[in-house]
């Protein structure tokens with residue numbers, strides 16, 4: 001089995017060594033222009049030249065959960081795309097989102113500012129039932145996040161493309177269920193994949209349908225959110241604020257209002273990091289299974305876009 005690695009913006013040596021150790025009978029190397037044809041590739045943001053030079057690839061293993069950037073490239077005919085599923089990301093996403101929601105609900109930013117100002121004072125406790133949380137996307141990450149939020153007794157709504165039944169979570173699906181889902185939610189958590197159907201999905205029309213005092217947590221992709229619409233709805237008072245981990249342009253450009261807006265908490269695309277050891281083990285397991293002709297989880301459907 002010949003494996004090639006083509007991962008931009010990634011320290012490649014540990015991946016090379018890890019894959020060699022996990023698949024000792026395979027030939028694993030780092031791609032260079034003109035390199036011989038490989039059977040499988042491990043990639044992150046590869047250049048088009050790599051794909052054009054490797055027309056015989058049987059599968060591309062993406063070292064992340066989101067494949068939107070990869071699917072925008074011209075892929076070798078018949079080459080399947082396999083994403084990392086979970087690999088330690090779901091628990092990170094659950095802790096990040098629960099932290100953001102609880103911090104907002106318990107007004108911890110306000111308490112922090114009070115204490116820094118030398119002010120010891122209480123706010124009236126908020127009513128949990130008045131903070132229903134809607135999770136868009138109930139896949140590997142969204143389902144884990146929805147369940148984690150439900151542990152804190154928030155009312156939780158979930159929205160997906162196909163119908164889903166999850167204990168303790170009120171589920172909606174498809175375009176027909178979208179407006180009801182939004183109207184039932186005050187906090188909106190985005191865990192959708194970026195596809196033509198979901199680009200710009202958080203815009204003035206949809207965000208205005210959240211309950212008054214709404215709050216947005218975007219941990220999926222920056223292009224899901226129309227930045228100006230979010231800012232306008234916060235400034236008009238319909239939304240209370242947002243926690244944003246992903247942006248239309250990353251790094252977030254200097255001077256963008258998200259850097260300094262008092263009601264926006266921003267982090268640098270760090271809510272769920274690819275954990276190298278877990279991911280190498282998962283990729284090696286799946287590659288060996290594919291090589292034996294078995295089906296593997298996390299295979300992307302290019303028509304669906306995720």
Ligand SMILES: NC(=O)c1ccc[n+]([C@@H]2O[C@H](COP(=O)([O-])OP(=O)(O)OC[C@H]3O[C@@H](n4cnc5c(N)ncnc54)[C@H](OP(=O)(O)O)[C@@H]3O)[C@@H](O)[C@H]2O)c1
Nearest residue numbers: 065066137138139140141142160161162193197219220272
């Ligand atoms: N910020 C970070 O650090 C970070 C890290 C990892 C991933 N991510 C992002 O998180 C996204 C989600 O990851 P995942 O592993 O949970 O994805 P996933 O397992 O593929 O799940 C996607 C979910 O979205 C739903 N969905 C897709 N298109 C839809 C549509 N048009 N309308 C309604 N629902 C739709 C799917 O519905 P069905 O269940 O019906 O198919 C599914 O429930 C990734 O694509 C990536 O962009 C971000």
